Amino acid sequence: MTTARGLEGVVATTSSVSSIIDDTLTYAGYNIDDLTENASFEEVIYLLWHRSLPTQAQLDELKTQLSDSYDIPQEILDHFKMYPIDKVHPMAALRSSVSLLGLYDEESDEMTDEANYRKAVRIQAKIPALVTAFARIRKGQEPIAPKKEYGIAENFLYMLSGNEPTAVEIEAFDKALVLHADHELNASTFTARVCVATLSDMYSGVTAALGALKGPLHGGANEQVMKMLTEIGSADNVEPYILEKLNNKEKIMGFGHRVYRQGDPRAKHLRDMSKRLTEQTGEPELYNMSIEIEELVTGSKNLPPNVDFYSASVYHSLGIEHDLFTPIFAVSRASGWIAHILEQYANNRLIRPRAEYTGPDMQKYVPISERG
Ligand SMILES: CC(=O)SCCNC(=O)CCNC(=O)[C@H](O)C(C)(C)COP(=O)(O)OP(=O)(O)OC[C@H]1O[C@@H](n2cnc3c(N)ncnc32)[C@H](O)[C@@H]1OP(=O)(O)O
Ligand SMILES: O=C([O-])CC(=O)C(=O)O
Incomplete structure (x- = not known):
């Protein structure tokens, strides 16, 4: 057996979601430079989930599906209020609340393609509201309900501050979401794929990915x-x-x-x-x-x-508190995680590599009464 420390250079799966070749990043074949200049985050979500750019009608449909799912259950807002609020990092709150969200989704364990797509929309739509609700509740403020007519970037900034963001702010934030949406087999995406390759549910996959993104060597x-x-x-x-x-x-x-x-x-x-x-x-x-x-x-x-x-x-x-930066990364990268989770389900095999053993040689069991 050969080992590759940190799995460097190991090709662990095929994927059609995004690629990094010769330092060029593409989402389903579209150069990130082109997408950043021209595409909205919602267009990129569609692209990552379908591997083609949407027509106007397809984009409108996705936007409606997302905005119909923006709201988060009251139970989760109540749950936030129970956290030791001044000690909890927003990334830990997000990780816990996405897991909790699964408890309130009746289709959580339903594994048909249609149910998984519906969950994809719900998870993508609700993560921004989870981040902004927690950010407000910890300051003793009430969460602000999303506006259905707003896209994800505009809504995020609005729900966070309660003020209408400027066009410049919306554009900058939307571009940042486009730029962070997917990145081949990065640590959190790989984590998501390992998790769902056991045929676990999408909430588990996204929760696992959030845990991986939180670390300072990655999204942190x-x-x-x-x-x-x-x-x-x-x-x-x-x-x-x-x-x-x-x-x-x-x-x-x-x-x-x-x-x-x-x-x-x-x-x-x-x-x-x-x-x-x-x-x-x-x-x-x-x-x-x-x-x-x-x-x-x-x-x-x-x-x-x-x-x-x-x-x-x-x-x-953009006036955003510093410990919300990584949760914002998650608002965007959720789209990539979901694309990879759907891709994993579509052609699944358990992910289970080997470890080269470096522990003690074969030992003889010694009863506890005889151990020195
Ligand atoms: C969205 C993302 O996840 S992007 C990455 C975000 N993470 C960071 O910005 C944290 C800082 N960067 C790093 O820790 C690393 O560059 C990583 C984790 C991104 C990549 O790590 P690896 O490919 O494993 O590289 P590794 O950590 O082994 O570094 C290789 C060498 O470069 C050095 N190095 C790598 N990154 C840095 C850095 N940011 N600052 C100083 N030295 C560095 C290491 O000390 C090491 O030096 P050595 O060979 O003399 O021991
Ligand atoms: O790809 C990686 O290793 C880290 C990552 O997520 C990114 O750069 O967006």
Whole structure:
């Protein structure tokens, strides 16, 4: 047996959802650059779930299905109120509440294609409201009901603050959702596929994926990037801060990637958005610091920024609390998880690799009374 640490380079499945070839990312054959410029998040959801772009009628139908499913059960809102609210990370609250959501879905264990599609819509539609409801309840505010006429991006920003977002904010947020929607066999997507390959239900698959996304080596990095920018504080402090971390062999959050070597094609879009938005909010220093960090880390370690690096200053500029950055990643990546879960169900085989044993040699059992 040969082992590949961290499964690096192992091709574990076939997939038609997205691909990363020569540092180019495509969703079902469409280049991410093209989609970011032109497609809405709902169009991308359709693309990931059907592998073709929707006609206007198909898009309208999906949007209606989603908006008909925006509401979340009152029991879940009540449940949020029972959490030790000041200690619970919103990502843990989201993970727990998606699991709970499954309890209120009568079709949770129904495995027909039709029932799985209905669950896909319900999960995708409800995750944004779970995030925003928790964000408000923990501050002692009432959750804001979604508006059926709004798309996911507009609704998210509206439900979070209660204010009508501007067109610039909606566009930026929608693009961020497009950029994060899928990424081949990343850790959380693989987790989802492993889970449902036992023929477990979709809520279990998405809950498992949320657990994997939460970690700082994966989706959790965007919050850590903002923590770093806050600690650095001003462009003057960038060099000493970053060099000390690199000298101590500490990781700089938002840099490096298992698959990309030359660079993450999504970072340039988020970099541009970060520049525009930080100028508009009067915090250009955040962008300037980020550029300086990029130059230093890329120059000294040849590690380019990943999707998490510039998304931090983008979300901050949209007025979003820093610990909601990873849940926002989940709002988007849920679309990819679901596409992969449906693909796994369609051609399922249990995922069960082997481990090379490195423990003690064969031992003889010693009764507890005779152990020294
Ligand atoms: C949405 C996403 O999930 S994108 C990734 C988000 N995660 C982060 O931004 C966290 C920071 N980055 C990292 O931890 C890594 O680059 C990962 C987890 C993304 C990829 O990890 P791997 O492919 O396993 O690379 P690994 O961690 O083995 O690093 C290889 C080498 O590069 C170094 N390295 C990798 N990333 C970084 C970093 N961000 N800062 C400093 N050094 C780094 C490692 O220390 C290691 O050096 P060594 O060979 O001298 O020991
Ligand atoms: O693909 C990965 O390893 C990490 C990931 O989810 C992404 O970059 O979007």
